[in-house]
Each structure stands twice: as C-alpha cells, then as structure tokens.
Amino acid sequence: MASRRDSRPDSPAAAPDLGADMMRLAAELFPICRSITGDGLRQSLRILGRHIKLDLTEVPSGTAVFDWTVPREWSIRGAYVERLDGTRVIDFSANNLHIVQYSKSIDAVLPVEELRRHLHSLPERPDWIPYRTSYYNETWGFCLTHRQLETITDDRYRVVIDSSLAAGSLTYGECLIPGESNDEVLLSCHVCHPSLANDNLSGMVVATMLARHLQQTRRRFTYRFLFIPGTIGSITWLARNEARVGQIRHGLVLSCLGDSGGMTYKQSRQSDAAIDRIVAHVMRHEPGQHRVVPFVPYGYDERQYCSPGFDLPVGCLMRTPNGEYAEYHSSADNLSLLRPKSLAHSLGVLQRIVDVIEGEATYRSLNPKGEPQLGRRGLYATMGGQSSAGAGQMALLWVMNLADGRHSLLDVAERAGLPFAAIRTAADALAGAGLLDPAS
C-alpha cells in the first residue's frame, strides 16, 4: 500500500522524483525528429532501450501487411523557404514541425501563390505551428505560425527540401516480460510524433517506467509493451503476430498521459471487457475527476486492435484526449505542457490497474452456511454494539458473503463500493484463516 500512496499526485514523497525522472527522459527525446519510419524513430527506441529490455524489429519497405504496404523510409536533412535575397523565412532547423512529414525533395523558385498552397498555419492560434503529415499521398509542404505566413508577401520564394524517400524499413520496439502464464497484457504506445510532448512522449515515458517496474518482480501475466509508429505500426505488428493475438487477455493503448487534466478511459469496442471494468473501478477510487468514454473508431491504435477481425479487449488510457486540448498537434504541445505529478499519477494508476489484473480471482467459502465466527479467529471486533463496521470489517464480510464461486474479487469490490486492494487484503486474511478456497 505504501508504494501505492507514493505514486499519487498529492503524495509529497517518491512521486516528485519519479515525475522528474520521466520529465528528464521526455526532454531527452523531445528534440528528435521522429516519423513513422527512419533514424529519428530508431534513435528514440535506442534511448528507451537504456531503461528496459527492448527488442527492435525492422520490417522492409514494401512488405504487405493486410490491406497496407510498409512505406518507404523517409529521411529529412534540411528544408527552408527563403526570399530571393537569401533571408530564410521558414527553417526546418528551428522546429521539426515546420516540415509536412514525408515531404518529397524540392529545390525551386516558386511564385508566392503556388507556395501558399503548400503552407499550413493556424489562423486562430497565430503563434503556434501545426503538425501535418502526408505519409501516403506524395506531396510537400511547410507548417508555420500564422504570423510568419502574414510576412510572406514577396512575389517569389526559393523553396528547398532536402529529403529522401527510399527503400528501408519500418522499426518498432517490443518489451516482453514473461509471467507465470502465457496469457498476455498488451500495452501499446505510438512513437512516431516529432517534438510533440503530451502526444506522445508522455505515453512513451510512462510505458517505459511501467515496464521497468514490472521487470523487477515475477507476475502472473506476461506483459508485452509495443513502441510502434501509429496505424501502420500496429497493423504491421498484428499482421506479423496474428497467431499470438489470441493470448491477449487485457490491453491498453497509452497516450496523452502528462497534461494537467483528469484521467480519461476510452473503453474497448467490446465495452464490457474485463479491462473496461478494471480501469473504471481503479479510476473510481482515485482522487479527483475522471471520465469513462465509449469506444469510437477514431483516435489511436485501439482502432486497429479493436477492428472487427480482432476485437481485442484493448482500451485507451489518457488524461485529456486527442483533439480535446487546444495545444494538440501543434508546437504548443511541448515540454511545458507536461506535469511531473501527472506523469507520476498516470504511472500510479497503471500500477493499480496491474494490481487488479494480477490480484483478480474467484473464491468459494468453506463455511457458506451462516457467517463463520470471525471473532474467534481475531477477524472481528470483540466489543459489540457499535453503530457501524469499519471498511476492513466490511471487506471481510463482503468477501465471505460473495464467496460463492460466481463472484470474482472485482465483483465483490464493485458491489461493496470498496477499492480492490481492500478486498484483496480481506481475501488473503480469510484464505489464511482457512475460510476460502479458490474456485476451480
């Protein structure tokens, strides 16, 4: 229980350190220009690999993965727009977001009207640079602040993009932590965004810290962490691991876990999978606000895990969801948006989710007729007549009352309105007193 306390945002003890560790890792990753393929992605995975045992897989360009094809590898060396007098008005070296991802090479002097068709800004957020991609439609473009756009008034500009699209490979990282059982828990985050902090350096660092934590002890379940480029990465992994998918008992996509908002859980497509109940239960017992929202086929890689041919029990854990915070997919989603306490709390919530996954079990009472005499086993108040029983006492009574082989401990916790940890503790005490047997 101590470790649980420590990871809460309102805890003054360990959380700040853990939060600071995660901030440092995010800061190290932030400047790298990641995309769905390429060296920035590989470099980022190697940094994560210093904290956890991470296996990298390279899938060659052109590989067919279900309805898709692994794309060519994109490399970007430099890009700028300059006045004919050589003054640069947009320069990729200033911000990774200035270039539309997968822009093709160009070196040309263009009339301003033609240039403008390739420029993207946010008129309502004139100081922010948007993030834009064109992975599957060959074009080029620059993103810039609206204030910059307003200065582009010359007749002609020189446009230079020094990039290449060439056969290579798609890279993803995998961290497998074996447990007593082959049943798997899947944790997946996307790693393809350049210089965007909450979406999704936050997911990457929280996933890394959770994996590091799980590596330290033997668990019942096998845990599989995927660090993959969005959409094409999960489709590629699914295509290459179709036979393994049946082992997945629970799963979560992790994203947007560092902002100051409350937790949001997006349910799996099934909506009543065990993971849906588990996360809702854990969040209900957290301090502060939280939301459970239904599955929609838009968002992150849950779109692929929850496609009808797989329909996996995979939800998505976030704080403020994609598209619901102003800074989303812009240069304002930078390190200043991350809160150490939020990162630490997100990690704590995930640890408590894992505690339920690991501790969930169903028991049968060995004394089902009437209550057992808990008092002579030291499990009941000796002085009778008080107005009510404490939570510990109630947890013991609830576990005994519902130990009928049909109610799991999570069922008990939900019906009792008590946190799973209290019910798990009571079940341990009762099993220790010889009053419970695991249900076959």
Added chain:
Amino acid sequence: MASRRDSRPDSPAAAPDLGADMMRLAAELFPICRSITGDGLRQSLRILGRHIKLDLTEVPSGTAVFDWTVPREWSIRGAYVERLDGTRVIDFSANNLHIVQYSKSIDAVLPVEELRRHLHSLPERPDWIPYRTSYYNETWGFCLTHRQLETITDDRYRVVIDSSLAAGSLTYGECLIPGESNDEVLLSCHVCHPSLANDNLSGMVVATMLARHLQQTRRRFTYRFLFIPGTIGSITWLARNEARVGQIRHGLVLSCLGDSGGMTYKQSRQSDAAIDRIVAHVMRHEPGQHRVVPFVPYGYDERQYCSPGFDLPVGCLMRTPNGEYAEYHSSADNLSLLRPKSLAHSLGVLQRIVDVIEGEATYRSLNPKGEPQLGRRGLYATMGGQSSAGAGQMALLWVMNLADGRHSLLDVAERAGLPFAAIRTAADALAGAGLLDPAS
C-alpha cells in the same frame, strides 16, 4: 437528401405546397358526417380513392368478428330540439357533433328534466360542443355548448331525431402497394370521426399522401394502408385477415398529425420491436422536441393490433396525443387547429421512417483485420494531423468497425450518434469500393 430537406417544417421550398395540398383535402372531408358505418364513411373513402388506389370492403351487419358483431348501419338525416313555439335551440344541420353518434329515432315532446339527461356539454369550455358516441348501447342524445344548455329553461321541448339503424355493412378501405418481398408494413388510420380535424382527418390525409408517394417507386417491402372505423374496423380486418397477419414486420397507427405540437411516438406493446427503435432513431435526428411514450392499452387501433393474441410490432405516431390537447373530441378540433407545416413535417418523418425500414441491412467487412487503407480509395483525408474527423469520415469508420455481421446499419447509426441516412450513404460508398458484403 433533397426531398428529405424539403419536407421539414423549417424548409421554405416544397413543404408549403404539400402542406397546402393536405389542408385542401382535409377541408374537403371536414363537413362530411362520418361514423363507424354509413354513407359519410363511404363518401370519405371515395374522396381518398381519387389520390390512391383504394379497395373498399363491405362487411355485412351481423357478421361475427372475434368477440364482436358488425353493427347495424346508422343513417342520420336530421335532428333538432325546439321550443314549443318552433324555435330551434339545437340543430344537427349546424354541426355534425350536435348528435350523439348512433342515436335512435325519436319525435316527442319531453319535460326539460328528461331532455337534460340526454344533453352533453363541457361546462369548462362553454363555447365548445363535445363529441359523444353510443355505438353499442341503444340511446339518443344531443351535444351542445354549455352556453346553449343554459338557455334551455322552458318546461317542455320537442325533440326530433330522424335516424335509422338498419342492416347494412361496415366499410373499410385498403391500399396495397406490393414490394419485392411479401413482408408487410402496416399503416392504419381511423376514418370514423365526423368533423374532427386533427383526430383524425390529419391521419387520413397524411396516410393518403404517404401512400401516393410510395406508389411511385418500387420498394423492398409491401405496404398496406388501412382506412378503417376505430376499434370495430381493426377487429373486423384482423378477423378477416388472420392468416395474413404473420407477414407484418412493422406497423404504425397514424393519428393527430396536424397540430402544432412536437412528434410523439407511442411504442408497440413489445416496446423493443424494430419499429420502436426505428421511429425513436428518426425522431432523435429531427429538429425540435419529440417524445417516446410507452405502450398503454388505451388510445387508437394499436389496442387491437397489440392485443396479446396478435402482439404485432405496431406503434402509434402522433403529434399531440389523444386526450392531451384541450380541443380533443370537441368542435374546437376543427380545420383551424391544423398547420400545413405540421402535416408536411409529419409526412416527412414518415418518409424518413420508411427510408430506414427500406435501407436497414447488415454487412460483413471484407477487410476485417485492421482498418482498410481508405486513403488509396479516395475515402480518407489526404493531409493528416487534423484535430478531428468530419461526420462523413466518422460514418465510414463506424460502418467498417461494426461490419461484423452482428450489427445492422441502424445499430451503427445509434452507436455512432449519426443519422441513418449518413450511415446508409457510407455503407454504399464502402460496398462500392468492394469493402463490404451483405451478411447472409
């Protein structure tokens, strides 16, 4: 989609014309003295038969229909109450409602106390004449305004009713519009009320216009419109068509469709029949207020269709329900209560209900594992990174995600929170791209 727009009350285009057409038809029918049998009923059906192919059935008086017997035919030629000096104080020729329906013949001078026992007024609405009937209990009576009643202070009055109750027949009209399938959609309205506009000239004219509309195109379902006297008419039809009842897949009773109130849908007895879901869905996407109310065994002919021996999936579509507007069953339910826009909107809602009935289908994805690459089929935005997807994009994603052979398009529409038409359009596009197959 254009025709859909046009029929909404807020649409300036076609609706006024259609509404005006329906007002003209209602005005033509209003003066006729209808009852559950007789010439007024026949004359009304003949007028409707100028707009649609209407078959008239005559069922002889005395025919046993389940627990009932087809009554004798009632004819009313004249009726009045006069002072002994010959001044008429109530005269049927002034308003069809003045006579209690099925009043027997009388010509007598009566003491005022005896007369009063046969007079019906509305003390709280002193200027309105109530509508009263006594089909199955032989008596006579007059309905009058409360102001009229207050002038009836002489000692004795002459009472004359020139009516007849004689063997004849019960008449109903039927309009059958065959479709590709023998599965039927039943639309039923009562046609037995004299000079009452909302209840139920509105139902008669809306049903007529819907039938005229459906006659123009080939449909999947067969549509059967019944124009029948209330209660005895539906019981008679059911008794004569018992073998055919099993073909009815969906049904609606139509009444009170012309007043200025919002739509009301009264569910079938089953409460979760397809028609119940369809109407609720369509109403949810209409502008303005609407209500869904549970089945009660009181109201219109849904009482018979939903009797336990049939339990048909038949609801009742209304604007303001029977008994819930002040003018109900009184002389104030006249043509001035009808709104052309309401009639047109009611018709539009019915057309959209038919669109769902016709367009409902279940598909199976031909690319169920991961999402298909919609972009290379021109079905996805080419520039990535935007904060959210539009409704058209979401409709495509929802259809693909739920195309598992277990979710119908209505299921998809409800889960997506989008109108059925948008989902149907998306399914057509995806089927056109070879991504969907009908579920067997």
Added chain:
Amino acid sequence: MASRRDSRPDSPAAAPDLGADMMRLAAELFPICRSITGDGLRQSLRILGRHIKLDLTEVPSGTAVFDWTVPREWSIRGAYVERLDGTRVIDFSANNLHIVQYSKSIDAVLPVEELRRHLHSLPERPDWIPYRTSYYNETWGFCLTHRQLETITDDRYRVVIDSSLAAGSLTYGECLIPGESNDEVLLSCHVCHPSLANDNLSGMVVATMLARHLQQTRRRFTYRFLFIPGTIGSITWLARNEARVGQIRHGLVLSCLGDSGGMTYKQSRQSDAAIDRIVAHVMRHEPGQHRVVPFVPYGYDERQYCSPGFDLPVGCLMRTPNGEYAEYHSSADNLSLLRPKSLAHSLGVLQRIVDVIEGEATYRSLNPKGEPQLGRRGLYATMGGQSSAGAGQMALLWVMNLADGRHSLLDVAERAGLPFAAIRTAADALAGAGLLDPAS
C-alpha cells in the same frame, strides 16, 4: 379495502387503537433485561405468547451450530461501581444498559485507571448510555453517560458484578400459521436487546400483531414467525432446520419499525427476488417517503439467511435503519422514540405485502385476439368520446392486454403504474366474466 385504509398513518379511524395496543405491549416488554440467552428472553417470549400461538425451543449450551457453539446462559443479578465511601456512581438497577452484556462476575477495589478501561460512554451524547455486548470474548464492563464518567475522579473504586455464565440453553420462539400450501413465508425478528425500543421492541410487537392478524384467516402460504436472539439465534434455527429452508419462498427480517421516519427496504442478497419486487411495489404506492437500499452483509439476521450457502429471498423491512438514527444502541432508543402511528403504518405495509404475496397470480386471456367487448359485460363506459379512462377501466384493459401467461398480476401492476389491489380487483372481475383462466 377498508381495513387497508384503516392501517395507514393518515387514517383517523382504527389506526390509533392498534398503535396504542402495540405501544402498551412495547411498554410491558421494555423494562425486561433481555440478552441472547436467559430468563429475560424467556419472560419476553411468554408475554408475546399471550397474543399468538408461540412455541418455545430450548437449545442446550455447547450445541454445535455450523461454525458456532451455543453459548452458556448469562444471568445478571446486580452490578454497581461505588466510591470507597459506599456511594454508588453506576448502578445496574437504574438502567439495564449500564452493564456490558455477558460481563463476568467481579468484586474488587480497582485503581481508577484500570476501571476506566472497562467503562464505555458517548462523549458526543453526554446524557446517553451506550449499549455494548461481549458475548464471545470473556470480559466485564460498564456503560454510562459521559457526564457520569467525568465524575469518576477518585483514585480507587469498588466494582461489583453479580452475574453467572453457566450451562443452560438458548431460547427462541416460533409461530407457525399453516396455509393451503407448504410454501413458506418467513418473518424473523431479533428479541435479544435489553430496554431498547425501536431496535427491536418495535419489530417484536409488529411481528406479533401481524401473526395475530394472519391467524384469523386461511391463507395460501404457510407463515413462519421467528422470535430469536440475533446472529446466534438465526444460525441455530438454520442449523436445526436446514431441510426445511427450501420451502421458504419469501422472507423478511423486521426491525426498527416504530420511529417517525419513512419506510426503508433493504433488498435480499438476490436483489431481484419476488419479495424485493413486492416490497418495492407496495412502498411505491404508500403515501410519504420511502427508500429501497441494496443488500449489504451487515445489519440483522438477513446476514445469515442471505449467507451464500442459503441465499434465501429474505429482505429487511425497517423505518430508519440501524446506525442511521442518533439514538441507535443507546438509552435514548426508549419508548419515547416510538410513534403509535408508525407502528400501525408498519403493520399496514406488512399486510399489504402479504396481500400481494397471497394475490399474485398469472392469467391467460380466453379472448386474446383483439379486445373483448367489455361493454356488453357491463365492464366498459357506455357513453364514448371522453378524453380518458379512469383507473378502474385502465386496470381492466391492462389485465386483458397482459394476460398472455407470461405476465403476473404484479408485472401488470408495475407496467400499469397502478396499485396491486386495483389489478387484483380487475382480474377478479374479468375472471368472473369468463375472460381469464389461470396460466398452468
């Protein structure tokens, strides 16, 4: 229906008398020092036995009952604490609550610090004496007002308890009222509290009066009333009657039925047993506030009846529940807390619950196709056209509409929103008219 009216709290007629009767019985029982065994308990049961046929069972100390053992019999003759000058500061003869139940014998002079470890008061209610027990942990103790406690400032006190714990028996009372069927209704109340009025003299007197009422007429069900010491009594009865438990169709634990609060029904562990629906239905049609609360494995003997090895359909009927009123388990839960009208109303509610238990049935319409012509059977208004039907008319229509062999009369009452009695009356009229048959 008259008797029903009379038992309501707002009825000026019979209720006061019945309430006064119950108050007198409670007053007679109040001074007796009851415990879970012993003469006070026997004396109380003998008093109840003057009103109903009550069989007493004696179960010897040491008898094994499931996980428990019937305890020794406790007798208390006197107890006090006095200053060394002989002034008594606590005296059991002043209030039965002064002694911790099952206190062992002692006669000693003790330092005040040691004495204080055996004293129990309520600092926030300084004028009330708490009620405390230690049945299964051998100790001794006194309960006193906090004001008394504050005067205990001498260095040493003499402590005398003249009690005995000796082999004897546990006593319980049983009143069996046979019905046409062996199916049983169980009504259980605890009788072990000394000088506490709402908890549970109220339960004892209401149960007694209900049994007296049921003894007067022949019923469909067999009714079994248990008057038992809490926990050990129900466990003992269950252990001795295990074979009989399967006959129990409905059950209620009765407690806290005399205070001024609204009714509270605590559901059975099953939560959807017939008794749960029946009590909720009856309460919904009572005047005033009421609450339905879910089962929790804390409270009264429903804990034992609803243990997983029995899981009986037994709820608990109360007004203000245990622990939710300030006076609970203190000297302030005395006769002044009881309201004659509340006792009478609680009894009335129980009678109406019994009426539903007895009257519940399922019918099949003999005229399921269309409505039967109720008018020619004198069951329908003869003059048509009114705006709405009355409750009696609606009850007839609802019963006919749902007489499909799948809906019980309680189902009908709930769907119709009418009290069960109205539905039962309608069913009788329809059965009398030959329109209904009992469903096999």
